[in-house]
Amino acid sequence: MRVRNFCAGPAAIPEEVLKEVKAELLDWNNSGMSIMEMSHRSSIFKEIAHSAKQDFIDLLFIPDDYDVLFLQGGATHQFSMVPMNFSSKEDSADYLLTGAWSKKAISEASRLSNINVVASSEEENYNHIPNFDDWNIDSKAQYFHYVPNETIHGVAIHSPPLIDSKVIADMSSVILSEPIDVSKFDLIYAGAQKNIGPAGLTVVIIKKSMFELENTNIPNIFRYSKHSENDSMLNTPPTFSWYIAGKVFKWLKREGGLEKMKQKNHLKAQTLYNFIDNSDYFSNPVRKTDRSIMNIPFTLFNKDLDSLFINEAQKRGLLNIQGHRSLGGMRASIYNAMPIEGVHDLIDFMKDFENKNG
Numbered sequence: 001m002r003v004r005n006f007c008a009g010p011a012a013i014p015e016e017v018l019k020e021v022k023a024e025l026l027d028w029n030n031s032g033m034s035i036m037e038m039s040h041r042s043s044i045f046k047e048i049a050h051s052a053k054q055d056f057i058d059l060l061f062i063p064d065d066y067d068v069l070f071l072q073g074g075a076t077h078q079f080s081m082v083p084m085n086f087s088s089k090e091d092s093a094d095y096l097l098t099g100a101w102s103k104k105a106i107s108e109a110s111r112l113s114n115i116n117v118v119a120s121s122e123e124e125n126y127n128h129i130p131n132f133d134d135w136n137i138d139s140k141a142q143y144f145h146y147v148p149n150e151t152i153h154g155v156a157i158h159s160p161p162l163i164d165s166k167v168i169a170d171m172s173s174v175i176l177s178e179p180i181d182v183s184k185f186d187l188i189y190a191g192a193q194k195n196i197g198p199a200g201l202t203v204v205i206i207k208k209s210m211f212e213l214e215n216t217n218i219p220n221i222f223r224y225s226k227h228s229e230n231d232s233m234l235n236t237p238p239t240f241s242w243y244i245a246g247k248v249f250k251w252l253k254r255e256g257g258l259e260k261m262k263q264k265n266h267l268k269a270q271t272l273y274n275f276i277d278n279s280d281y282f283s284n285p286v287r288k289t290d291r292s293i294m295n296i297p298f299t300l301f302n303k304d305l306d307s308l309f310i311n312e313a314q315k316r317g318l319l320n321i322q323g324h325r326s327l328g329g330m331r332a333s334i335y336n337a338m339p340i341e342g343v344h345d346l347i348d349f350m351k352d353f354e355n356k357n358g
């Protein structure tokens with residue numbers, strides 16, 4: 001039996017995709033072998049890789065002056081790769097601090113560059129996005145980095161900031177959930193294990209003009225331009241994750257693309273937020289305008305009931321509902337692969353739990 005998996009990542013993958021993968025696992029298209037066993041230099045894999053990249057470009061309407069890279073190392077690797085390429089101890093970079101992931105990005109970048117934290121909501125436990133008027137932007141900064149969706153705190157910036165700087169965004173937990181205007185960004189990165197596919201793959205969308213700004217004294221494996229010149233095959237890429245990501249992109253196209261996903265995702269999030277906001281038993285701490293549509297943290301009015309809630313949820317097939325270990329409470333991650341029925345099942349359970357334990 002398939003459960004409702006509310007995990008923040010690695011997260012649920014569309015069942016249709018998993019069934020296709022299962023059917024093709026032993027023998028891909030009469031090749032007599034699995035994708036996992038194939039050379040990344042083979043014409044078969046190159047075709048899979050190319051078609052995945054093109055579908056991703058189509059879904060996000062990525063302009064021609066950008067390249068898309070399929071890398072390893074996770075989003076955490078990007079926390080270092082970005083400052084390695086585009087800043088140094090002689091320069092500085094702007095970072096917005098809105099939650100645990102931007103804090104980690106700042107901590108890594110601080111080893112390589114001077115960092116100006118333009119604004120922070122840390123003292124309020126990241127329950128909102130600092131007002132734009134209070135941002136202390138440095139006009140000389142090499143770039144501006146932010147995390148549009150903070151996966152742990154469930155706080156989000158819904159449109160790209162209009163600032164006169166190179167804009168770099170960690171979109172790990174929000175990519176492909178709705179359309180984005182890629183032209184407003186200079187670099188976007190995202191770990192795959194939420195809306196793209198299995199862990200092991202990191203997708204980077206980079207404006208080609210950024211290659212000219214790279215530090216050239218770093219090893220090739222850390223240079224975006226070298227990955228681009230080699231079609232993301234500078235070394236062996238995560239072939240199986242790339243292949244599954246390609247299937248997820250085809251599924252998204254069949255589902256009607258990102259406008260359709262946006263409607264579905266907003267409906268799912270609104271349904272859950274409405275229920276929480278109308279309840280005295282559950283609550284969400286995030287300012288309404290800054291709420292995530294992907295990760296919805298909530299607390300029970302009585303913390304002592306947390307583990308009972310998690311155990312009972314599990315018995316009903318609702319898994320991974322506990323909040324991040326650093327925060328406690330609950331969190332429902334409702335990425336693209338979670339249908340609205342999953343949100344209804346969660347709400348039905350929350351109602352029953354309150355009736356029994358209220």
Ligand SMILES: Cc1ncc(COP(=O)(O)O)c(C=O)c1O
Pocket residue numbers: 008009073074075076077101147149150151152170171172173191192
């Ligand atoms: C927004 C964000 N950034 C970075 C990461 C770290 O990703 P990885 O484990 O792929 O390095 C995560 C993981 O959940 C995330 O949600």
